[in-house]
Amino acid sequence: MQALTENLTPLTNRRTLIHEPIASPAVDTRAVALRAEKLTVRFGGLTAVRNLDLVVKSHSVHALIGPNGAGKSTAVNALSGFVRSEGNVWVGAQTSRNWTSHSIARAGLARTFQNIRLFGVMSVLETILVGSHGQFSGGLFSALLRTEAAKRSESEAVAEARRLIEFVGLPPYAAEMTASALSYGHQRRVEIARALISKPRVLLLDEPLAGMNVAEKAELTELIRAVCRCGVAILLIEHDMDVIRSLADHVTVLYHGQKLAEGSPDDVLSHVDVQAAYLGKGKS
The missing domain is CATH 3.40.50.300 (P-loop containing nucleotide triphosphate hydrolases)
Incomplete structure (x- = not known):
């Protein structure tokens, strides 16, 4: 020392x-x-x-x-x-x-980590949507009651997640795959998509x-x-x-x-x- x-x-x-x-x-x-x-x-x-x-x-x-x-x-x-x-x-x-x-x-501010942190049991689409939780409008009660505003926010988030899957270079069918089933390099792309969905x-x-x-x-x-x-x-x-x-x-x-x-x-x-x-x- x-x-x-x-x-x-x-x-x-x-x-x-x-x-x-x-x-x-x-x-x-x-x-x-x-x-x-x-x-x-x-x-x-x-x-x-x-x-x-x-x-x-x-x-x-x-x-x-x-x-x-x-x-x-x-x-x-x-x-x-x-x-x-x-x-x-x-x-x-x-x-x-x-x-x-x-x-x-x-x-x-969004980030990725040195060691990949994905939810192995979730699909790629679900994993990316986790990053959009701060973008939903209407709050908890709106989500629980499935109001029109909540449905619209959810639909927009799903559409954006699918757009980001394409943007980061993953094939469309990857959306339904389990994130942990992807190659290491593709998991990195999922992490970036999850970060980007928070805008x-x-x-x-x-x-x-x-x-x-x-x-x-x-x-x-x-x-x-x-x-x-x-x-x-x-x-x-x-x-x-x-x-x-x-x-x-x-x-x-x-x-x-x-x-x-x-x-x-x-x-x-x-x-x-x-x-x-x-x-x-x-x-x-």
């Missing part, structure tokens, strides 16, 4: 590509989908993420990268309300001191390409581009640097829970501090 601390000091003290935080009054919420200021996550005496400032612009793919254990998934969990954090998070113009996973989802402003993807072969990565990369073209901002955790170079508009690097560098993919990935963090250059 002492050796790691000693090696961290010269890295964090070097001049990096870090940008100054954007002051709140100057932020154009039409141009910014997701923003965090001084995001900090503590687990007892361990600070997993420290004072992270992050701006994800609308209509962009923003990659969050770093070595294993850098705090990437913890940061995404904090941004999406799955772990308690300090600091401020905005989705568009909306912010709260007490975000939960449900409230931030209603504000326009998010920003989509967080935690290692969506992990475990895929070259062809599957290329196909899912194109799907991510298509999602972005539809107006959904993407915050992406990914380890494949070739994917980062081809897909990301902007890159933020975490190292031991702190921002090490940010900028364009080419600038960041060629930066001496980033190479040192990944490759251990200059470390004993």
Whole structure:
């Protein structure tokens, strides 16, 4: 532990590509989908993420990268309300001191997980519809009484789920299949469809390409581009640097829970501090 601390000091003290935080009054919420200021996550005496400032612009793919254990998934969990954090998070113009996973989802943030989380006994159609629960109008009593408004909302949700099945590249007959019966790559597509049915402003993807072969990565990369073209901002955790170079508009690097560098993919990935963090250059 002492050796790691000693090696961290010269890295964090070097001049990096870090940008100054954007002051709140100057932020154009039409141009910014997701923003965090001084995001900090503590687990007892361990600070997993420290004072992270992050701006994800609308209509962009923003990659969050770093070595294993850098705090990437913890940061995404904090941004999406799955772990308690300090600091401020905005989705568009909306912010709260007490975000939960449900409230931030209603504000326009959706996500997928590093480990696929599907309901194995549900059909693909049912699984995707789970993501639309916040879109139903009329409330609980309307749903129980099967009012016209509830029926109309349900019909619209089913139609949208079927449209998304096609959009993510699944065949129409997949709607009636059990989600767990699909291939790994197709399960990833179901996860993305389930997230998209909530009509998010920003989509967080935690290692969506992990475990895929070259062809599957290329196909899912194109799907991510298509999602972005539809107006959904993407915050992406990914380890494949070739994917980062081809897909990301902007890159933020975490190292031991702190921002090490940010900028364009080419600038960041060629930066001496980033190479040192990944490759251990200059470390004993």
